Amino acid sequence: MHIKFYLNGKVVEADVPAGMNLLEYLRSVSVFSVKRGCDHGECGSCTVLMDDKTRNACLILMGTLDGERIETLEGLNADRRMELMQAAFLDEGAIQCGYCTPAMLLALESLLRANSKPDDAAIKAAFSGIYCRCTGYVKPMVAAKKVVMGEVDG
Amino acid sequence: MWSSIDTIHKPTSLTEAWELSQTPGTTVICGGTYLAAERDPAITGLIPLNAHLSHRITRGKSTLSIGAGVDVDNLVSFNWPSPFQPLAEAARQSCPSANIRNQRSIGGELGASRFNSELIILLHALNPQLKIVQAQESTEYLVEWNGDGIIREMALEIAPEIRMEYLRFAPIPSAAPFLCVAGVTAGAGCRIVVGGNVNSLRVLEFDTNTLGVEQQGLVLEHAEDTLLADHFGGVAYKRKLLVTALRRLGKALCT
Numbered sequence A: 001m002h003i004k005f006y007l008n009g010k011v012v013e014a015d016v017p018a019g020m021n022l023l024e025y026l027r028s029v030s031v032f033s034v035k036r037g038c039d040h041g042e043c044g045s046c047t048v049l050m051d052d053k054t055r056n057a058c059l060i061l062m063g064t065l066d067g068e069r070i071e072t073l074e075g076l077n078a079d080r081r082m083e084l085m086q087a088a089f090l091d092e093g094a095i096q097c098g099y100c101t102p103a104m105l106l107a108l109e110s111l112l113r114a115n116s117k118p119d120d121a122a123i124k125a126a127f128s129g130i131y132c133r134c135t136g137y138v139k140p141m142v143a144a145k146k147v148v149m150g151e152v153d154g
Numbered sequence B: 001m002w003s004s005i006d007t008i009h010k011p012t013s014l015t016e017a018w019e020l021s022q023t024p025g026t027t028v029i030c031g032g033t034y035l036a037a038e039r040d041p042a043i044t045g046l047i048p049l050n051a052h053l054s055h056r057i058t059r060g061k062s063t064l065s066i067g068a069g070v071d072v073d074n075l076v077s078f079n080w081p082s083p084f085q086p087l088a089e090a091a092r093q094s095c096p097s098a099n100i101r102n103q104r105s106i107g108g109e110l111g112a113s114r115f116n117s118e119l120i121i122l123l124h125a126l127n128p129q130l131k132i133v134q135a136q137e138s139t140e141y142l143v144e145w146n147g148d149g150i151i152r153e154m155a156l157e158i159a160p161e162i163r164m165e166y167l168r169f170a171p172i173p174s175a176a177p178f179l180c181v182a183g184v185t186a187g188a189g190c191r192i193v194v195g196g197n198v199n200s201l202r203v204l205e206f207d208t209n210t211l212g213v214e215q216q217g218l219v220l221e222h223a224e225d226t227l228l229a230d231h232f233g234g235v236a237y238k239r240k241l242l243v244t245a246l247r248r249l250g251k252a253l254c255t
Ligand code: FES
Pocket: A023, A035, A036, A037, A038, A039, A040, A041, A042, A043, A044, A045, A046, A047, A056, A057, A058, A059
């Protein structure tokens, strides 16, 4: 089926199988920041932003995407805030295997778009859709707070 | 890939969506978190509803109208008027992942009607009216709804004397409760709902607005056979827990 949507600010028109999900599509066009973990909506490693909110790409069927606005890390890499978030994650050792990191960064970006001064509870809630099996969330929390407090050396 | 899907329909109205959904192998889809995760091979056609559902909560004089497209995260962040605030926490607990909350709609949640969802259990105790689209539109109370048709809207009556409480029992806060009991008192009556890891939700109504010893006994009698054994405990343990839960709920609704 033919679909038209926006990916990182650019119009995408594609002919795709009706049952294909967004995760499969993104990886087929080399958008590799979106990871396949469980493929069943549990882990959040396939997080994308849809209308500024985090969603699991493995649960979004391409056929339901007409007209929607999708963002991934590839579209935000040149963004100053993302640069600072990435620096904070590196500085604080918030990245270990890194598999969940793109999702964590998108979750933080989504939160900061809605609330520029989130408290700890709001940051925890933003990370709640993403499994991290390495960090125990302690260092990502520290990194996120540094971003919120404007304390990133960048 | 959900390989059995060959058609994604584009209905022009909810009535047309309902007509299409009568074809075997076809189902409606809203947030899609249940369907897209399950990928049932018997389903070949999907009917997206999002474009035809309201995504807004509107406050009228005596009712709150919640469009079926409102996502669960909106229920968490909505500024609920008194006495509906517990709905925000129930919505959050029923879906601990923010990503999934952004994707799930209240219409889909009511359709899925998970027995271990705090939100669904509390809503059964509140018993809102649902606007249901079939060949014609009808209004039904949630407790009486048989699951047929497409939910367009849910309406909660705002009455200051309503009180509501729910208690959940789960090994950790982000786990689904294996026992959850909700109660609502309004005017001269109360409604108690027992859910969790159960065969079916049990709903009891009383003509008194207290959950005293007599009513607690009746709930126990009516609900004990719905409790299921699991790795958290056998039925005898769950029964004892239900006794405790009802006692606590009785106190909470009275104070
Ligand atoms: S891969 Fe999508 S939630 Fe795990």
